[in-house]
Amino acid sequence: MSSVAVTPSPTPFIPAATRRRFLRRNVWGASIYGVLVLLLIVEKIVHPGLEAFDFQTLVIETMPLAFAAMAQASVVLVGGIDLSIGQMMALVNVVGATYLVNADLKQAILASLAIIAGTAVLGALTGLVITVSRVPDIIVTLATSFIWYGLALHVMSTPGGGVGSTEFSDLVNGEIGTWLPEGVVVVAAVLLVVWLPWYRSKLGLSVYALGSDRTAAFLSGVRVARTRIAAYALGGVFAALAGLALLCETLQGDPNSASNFTLNSVAAVVLGGVSLAGGRGGMLGPVAAAFVLNIIGAIMGFLKVNPNYAVVIQGAIVVLVVLLAATLTLRRRT
Amino acid sequence: MSLLVVRDLARRFGAVVALRSANLAVEPGEIHALLGANGAGKSTLVKILTGVIRPDSGTISLNDRVQDFHTPSQAQRAGIAAVFQDPALVPDLTLAENLRLTDVDATAVRRWLELMELAVDFGEIVADMPLAVLRMLDLARALAREPQILILDEITAALPSDLAERVFLVMREWRERGHAVLFITHRLREVRAVCDRATVLRDGHDVGTLIPSEAGEAAIVDLMLGPAAQGMPGQAAVVDRAAIGGGPRSDTLVLEARDISVGTEVHGVSLAIRAGEIVGVAALEGQGQEELFDALAGRRRRDAGQMLVEGRTLDPRTPFDAIHAGVVLVPADRVQALLPQRSVRENIALPLHNEVREWGPINVPKEGSRIGDAIRRLQIDTRAQRQARRLSGGNQQKVTIARWIANGFKALLLFDPTRGIDVGTKRQIHLLLRQLAGEGAAILFFTSELAEVQLACDRVLVMYEGRFVAEMPAADADEAALLHAMHGLVGTEGAA
Numbered sequence: 001m002s003s004v005a006v007t008p009s010p011t012p013f014i015p016a017a018t019r020r021r022f023l024r025r026n027v028w029g030a031s032i033y034g035v036l037v038l039l040l041i042v043e044k045i046v047h048p049g050l051e052a053f054d055f056q057t058l059v060i061e062t063m064p065l066a067f068a069a070m071a072q073a074s075v076v077l078v079g080g081i082d083l084s085i086g087q088m089m090a091l092v093n094v095v096g097a098t099y100l101v102n103a104d105l106k107q108a109i110l111a112s113l114a115i116i117a118g119t120a121v122l123g124a125l126t127g128l129v130i131t132v133s134r135v136p137d138i139i140v141t142l143a144t145s146f147i148w149y150g151l152a153l154h155v156m157s158t159p160g161g162g163v164g165s166t167e168f169s170d171l172v173n174g175e176i177g178t179w180l181p182e183g184v185v186v187v188a189a190v191l192l193v194v195w196l197p198w199y200r201s202k203l204g205l206s207v208y209a210l211g212s213d214r215t216a217a218f219l220s221g222v223r224v225a226r227t228r229i230a231a232y233a234l235g236g237v238f239a240a241l242a243g244l245a246l247l248c249e250t251l252q253g254d255p256n257s258a259s260n261f262t263l264n265s266v267a268a269v270v271l272g273g274v275s276l277a278g279g280r281g282g283m284l285g286p287v288a289a290a291f292v293l294n295i296i297g298a299i300m301g302f303l304k305v306n307p308n309y310a311v312v313i314q315g316a317i318v319v320l321v322v323l324l325a326a327t328l329t330l331r332r333r334t
Numbered sequence: 335m336s337l338l339v340v341r342d343l344a345r346r347f348g349a350v351v352a353l354r355s356a357n358l359a360v361e362p363g364e365i366h367a368l369l370g371a372n373g374a375g376k377s378t379l380v381k382i383l384t385g386v387i388r389p390d391s392g393t394i395s396l397n398d399r400v401q402d403f404h405t406p407s408q409a410q411r412a413g414i415a416a417v418f419q420d421p422a423l424v425p426d427l428t429l430a431e432n433l434r435l436t437d438v439d440a441t442a443v444r445r446w447l448e449l450m451e452l453a454v455d456f457g458e459i460v461a462d463m464p465l466a467v468l469r470m471l472d473l474a475r476a477l478a479r480e481p482q483i484l485i486l487d488e489i490t491a492a493l494p495s496d497l498a499e500r501v502f503l504v505m506r507e508w509r510e511r512g513h514a515v516l517f518i519t520h521r522l523r524e525v526r527a528v529c530d531r532a533t534v535l536r537d538g539h540d541v542g543t544l545i546p547s548e549a550g551e552a553a554i555v556d557l558m559l560g561p562a563a564q565g566m567p568g569q570a571a572v573v574d575r576a577a578i579g580g581g582p583r584s585d586t587l588v589l590e591a592r593d594i595s596v597g598t599e600v601h602g603v604s605l606a607i608r609a610g611e612i613v614g615v616a617a618l619e620g621q622g623q624e625e626l627f628d629a630l631a632g633r634r635r636r637d638a639g640q641m642l643v644e645g646r647t648l649d650p651r652t653p654f655d656a657i658h659a660g661v662v663l664v665p666a667d668r669v670q671a672l673l674p675q676r677s678v679r680e681n682i683a684l685p686l687h688n689e690v691r692e693w694g695p696i697n698v699p700k701e702g703s704r705i706g707d708a709i710r711r712l713q714i715d716t717r718a719q720r721q722a723r724r725l726s727g728g729n730q731q732k733v734t735i736a737r738w739i740a741n742g743f744k745a746l747l748l749f750d751p752t753r754g755i756d757v758g759t760k761r762q763i764h765l766l767l768r769q770l771a772g773e774g775a776a777i778l779f780f781t782s783e784l785a786e787v788q789l790a791c792d793r794v795l796v797m798y799e800g801r802f803v804a805e806m807p808a809a810d811a812d813e814a815a816l817l818h819a820m821h822g823l824v825g826t827e828g829a830a
Contacts (some may be wrong), residue, residue, distance in 0.1 A: 025459075026786035097667035205435050206425070219386065219422035220436045279426040 013133040028123035028273030029285040035321070036288050039295045046301040052178045054102045054298075058180040060249055063172055064089065066187055067242035068239075068261045069268035069286035071235045076269050079211040079278030080130070080137035084145035084210070085239050086262035088119060090255050091152040093241025094193050097161025097253020108168040111322070120146075122238025127229035145262070152255035161253035172248035187287060190241060195283045198234065207231050211278025268293060294317070335398065335509035336416075337362045338383075338483055344538070345378050345393035350724060351677040352582045353379040354538035360483060365505055367525045367546065370535035372556050372713070373726035376518050377419075380487050380663035385409035385517075396482070401452035403724045415481035419488045419754065421468040425461035431470060432441050432460060441790070443471075449507070449828035450474065450500045460556060466493055466619045473501065477508065484508055485516045491754045492666075492782060495817060496617040502528045521783065522551040534703055536560050559758050582817070588776035589661065589745040591630065594639030599625040601800040602639065607745065607776035612767055614791030614808070615780040616816050623780050627749045630778070631663035634658035638666065643744060657685055660744030664751045668730040671737075674723030678714065679705050681722050681733050685741045713762060728759035735766065745776045753782060764790040783814045 044050045048126035068085050075082040101113045117164055122144075128139045163169045172180040198204045206227045211218040218224055227245055246258060274281030300310035340358040344351075353375040358391060360366045372374050381387045385403030388517075389824055396412055403409040423432050433440050433456075440456060447454055460468065469489055472574045476484060486505070490498040505515045517529060525532055526546045532556070533543045536556045541821060542557050586609045593602040600624040617623045628634040630641065632650030641648050643659045650656035654665070662685075663672050672681050682705045712732040714808050722733060733753055738746060748767075752760045767790055769776055779791060785796045787808060792809045796804040796819035804819035 196344060202435070205431060208431075209424040209427060209435050212424045215420075216422045216424045217435075218405050219384075219418065220424060221405070222435065223405075264804070279424075 015054045023144050024280075025280075027262075029282060029288070031257055032285050032288045033294065036292050037297070039292060039299065043295060043302065046299055052175075055179060056181040056183075057177055058291070058294060060173055060185040061298075062291050063183045063187065063243045063260075064246040064249060064289045065261065065268060065294065066290040067190075067238050067245055068265040069166070069290045070190075070274060070283055071207050071238035071242060071285045072236040072265035072269045073272070073281065073283055074231050074238060075137070076266075076274050076276060077211050077278055078207045078228055079214065079230065080231065081266070082139065082232070082235055082239075083138060083262055083277070084126070084148055084259055085235070085242070085265050086258045086260065087145040087152065087237040087260055088122070088236070089243035089246055089258035091148045091155070092119060092240050093257055094152045094156035094161065094253040094255050096244055096247045097163070098155060100163045100165070100247070101161045102164045106162070106165045107164045112168075112244055113238075115244065118231045119236035119240040119243075121236070124233040126236075127232030130232070131225040131228050146230060149255065149259075152319050156253050156255055159252055159254040159257075159328040162251050163248060165313075169251060171247040172245050174217055186257050190238075191283060191287070194234075194237065199282070203227065203230055208279050211275075212280070264293065265292060270322055271318055304308035336360060337397065338516075339395045339398075340379070340383070341393045341395075343379065343382060343389050343394070345382060345387065347724065352539055352603060353382070355540075356535060357540045358533050359543075360516055360532075362482075362514055362515045363377045363509055363512050363615060364530040365509050365528055367532035368516055368518045368535065368658045369522075369525065369532050369554060369558055369756050371419070371728075372483070373728070374558070374720070374756075375538040376535055377487065380485055380516075380518065381414065383409065383414060383483075383485060385414075394693050395569035396828050409803055410479060410481070413482035414485065415423045415470045415476035415479045416487065417469065417476050417482075417489050419491065422467070423472060423475075426459065427802055428457050428459050429463075430455065430456040433475065436475065438475050438478050440501075441456075443474045446474040446477045446504070447471075450655070452500075453456065453499040454543070461688070464620055465622060466497055469493060470497060470500070473504065477504065481513065483516055483757055484513045485518075487518045488520070488754050490519055490521065492619070493751075494782070495784075496618070498524075507555055520555055520754060520758070520760075522546075525786070526551065526721045529710060530554075534558055540724070556755055558756065563592075567761075569590050588643065588774075589630075589778065590640075590642040590645075594626065594629060594638040594641065595637045596622070596625040596629045597636060599636065600629065600636075600654055603797075603800070604639075605778070605802070607778060610771045611772045611793075612771050612777040612791045613781055614787040614794035616787055616794055616811075616820055617780070617797035619782075621747040621797045621820075623797050625751065626797070627747050627778075630656070631661060631747055633663070641710070657741070657743075660740070660742070661747065662738040663732050663747045663749065664731070666750035666753050666773040668727065668734055669723075672722045672730060672732045675721055678709070678722055678733055681789065682708055682737045682740050685737055704740045708740040712740060713764065728755040731755060731763070732759070735763070744773065745771065745778065748777065748779045750780055750782050752786065770807065784816050787816060796820055 020274065068089060071076070072082060096112070101109050103111060125140060126144050130137050133140070143328030151236065155295060170182060170188050172183050174305050176182055176185060192211060206217070206222045209220060209222050210224060210260050242261065243258065247253065250257065268286045268289040269291065272287070274286060293314065296314050297310060300313065305313070336359040338358070338360040341357060343353055343356045345353040356379055357373060358368070358379070365561065368376055368379065378387070380388045383408060384690065385406045385408050388404065391654050396414070401412055405413070424435065427435065430440060433443060450470055452467070454467065454471065469492070473486070486501070489501055493501065505517065508515055519525060529546050531543055532546045532554065534554065536540050536558060541560070544553065546554065587606050588609050590608045591603060595601055605613065605624055615623055625634060630638040632653045635651065643661060647657070648659045648661070649658065649764055650661070657660070683701050712735060714732045714736060715729045722730060725733065735751070743769045752763055767777055768781070773814050783788060788811055791808045793805060793807050794816070796816065796822060799822065806815065
């Protein structure tokens with residue numbers, strides 16, 4: 001019940017079961033895209049003047065959360081959870097703002113790659129601490145969130161810095177065609193270049209196996225520690241992309257800019273059909289869910305709902321959707 | 335030259351010594367049984383042999399080379415493949431993905447499945463398959479690894495007899511090819527039928543190796559239970575049913591079901607159990623027995639029919655409702671029923687809190703005395719009582735029964751309670767059931783081990799495709815008659 005285009009793995013066997021499996025694994029992922037389309041229609045109704053500009057704004061505003069959701073999903077799929085994603089984004093945000101402020105496109109890309117490599121290492125370290133200490137993920141990542149936040153404050157205590165290269169920030173803010181923002185292409189490219197090979201690899205299979213049943217995976221010869229560490233490293237990669245996307249959106253470094261993203265990423269993951277117990281779900285669902293969460297906010301904006309109530313309604317919608325999905329899943333099991 | 339030699343293997347878990355000093359030699363081309371009562375150390379030995387845990391001391395050698403396994407994959411590479419009690423297939427992956435995960439060749443698996451006459455869809459998600467099939471798949475996967483030693487840990491415990499026969503077929507095939515099988519089971523008849531030699535463990539030691547076909551079941555049981563148990567009730571090898579006594583004590587109907595239907599699994603089943611009566615249920619895997627028990631115990635809503643407890647209608651929505659009305663369930667999966675991290679006492683006291691006092695603090699002395707009684711009555715081994723998960727399987731099952739004894743009940747539903755439990759504990763449980771019945775309880779008892787029907791029950795209902803197709807008094811319910819009925823080979827329609 002997850003990724004829509006990414007799923008089919010090489011199974012040259014009986015098609016009936018493949019179809020059943022595909023449906024079972026993708027029904028949620030497909031429905032969240034249905035919800036997304038539905039909400040776009042609703043938005044068009046409440047705001048008839050909806051045009052490419054509004055769509056692009058939506059994409060720009062959603063990209064940080066989309067990547068944060070992917071970071072969270074990487075970790076949740078293996079059976080963990082990462083409460084430090086927002087603070088990791090903040091750290092990336094301020095480090096990026098410091099080094100990118102006077103950089104041209106080439107330098108900016110190099111610096112970004114260095115930052116991504118750095119957060120991958122930080123993620124791997126987090127995973128290492130979790131596997132070695134056997135302290136639950138939720139506690140270790142809560143602790144690391146303070147570390148990342150402290151480091152971010154150390155780098156930049158008040159908002160500042162920025163992005164020197166407009167070509168670089170246009171990766172988030174730019175557009176290729178009228179209805180085709182560059183951000184959509186970037187997200188799709190990341191899914192294709194980073195997630196798809198991972199999903200198809202033995203490592204990806206091990207991640208799903210471990211999240212599904214740790215004992216069975218261990219008995220199947222899965223390298224438990226290695227796989228968990230790798231999942232956290234991948235989470236670090238996505239968290240860096242999220243932080244950089246946030247930087248490109250705001251064009252300013254701010255250590256306090258990203259604290260909401262941790263729990264929003266969890267919401268997107270749950271809404272995107274990833275089981276919090278691990279082993280079930282994919283990446284396309286959470287990405288769509290990130291869009292859904294932001295579009296709800298946009299619709300409220302157009303309806304001129306008091307922003308305070310808007311947050312309440314947004315939360316209620318998440319609960320309702322998850323409740324609905326849970327009842328459907330339960331009914332199928334019994 | 336022995337294929338596998340185990341010398342002085344020892345392992346402790348905290349204060350509990352699971353394995354003291356175990357020795358074992360397995361030759362190529364033999365089926366070797368590993369026997370022992372619950373807690374004798376069989377599972378620990380298997381886990382060490384398969385690299386799941388490491389021993390504190392002692393050695394394992396394979397083909398005269400000393401091995402030190404740190405992970406299951408190392409043991410697999412060295413030529414040891416195992417099928418564990420719980421199938422080691424990852425539930426959310428398809429079978430094909432599971433095979434890819436373990437680097438096992440799908441064609442080889444397919445060949446073994448063909449030999450076992452099983453048609454399986456490799457694209458199906460494992461969680462959607464029935465447990466019995468998963469065991470066979472696990473077996474086929476283990477064989478496809480071409481192990482020198484195939485370890486089967488209680489593989490037949492939850493298998494219907496026709497599938498068990500196919501397992502034996504494959505075991506013999508593996509022996510013919512010059513490899514070895516290490517077979518762990520509690521069913522002594524299976525040992526005599528398929529095993530060439532048997533090593534018996536007791537209290538973490540190996541206490542003897544014998545040839546089952548020559549030694550006989552009685553000798554094996556004596557070895558398993560040891561001299562300490564001689565003369566104690568509950569150790570006898572061949573249970574004399576007359577000694578148990580039995581039969582309904584009164585005509586009061588305690589539990590009655592009329593035309594109960596559940597989903598597509600149970601179709602209009604009726605039964606009536608009197609006070610003091612133990613009614614057996616026999617069926618092949620998946621004939622609706624599980625759904626019937628779940629419906630009676632309030633774990634699942636029935637779709638049609640009526641249920642009466644002492645003449646009063648009961649429509650349990652949850653187990654809480656059923657327990658309040660006095661209908662309690664002992665499931666096969668002990669871990670499902672227990673709080674594994676909590677103490678034995680707390681586990682027994684759990685449903686008590688429903689009744690003793692709804693509000694306010696728990697009456698500790700009163701609770702304590704009732705629990706103490708239950709523990710003594712069931713002879714629960716409380717060495718590891720701080721955490722229920724550390725108990726052996728047999729003792730865990732005793733705790734789930736003790737819970738209901740402390741709580742009190744009218745009708746007791748037991749769903750395969752003795753699965754994977756040694757003969758001594760089984761015998762204790764049979765005696766206990768008889769005592770409980772004597773005190774006026776009505777007992778419904780499903781068992782996958784047909785011999786138990788005659789040992790413990792007054793009469794038996796045979797279920798086939800969601801219906802009771804036969805009823806017979808225990809005296810007539812020998813295995814041949816039961817098997818016949820369980821496969822639906824009876825002329826009469828409906829029963830009970």
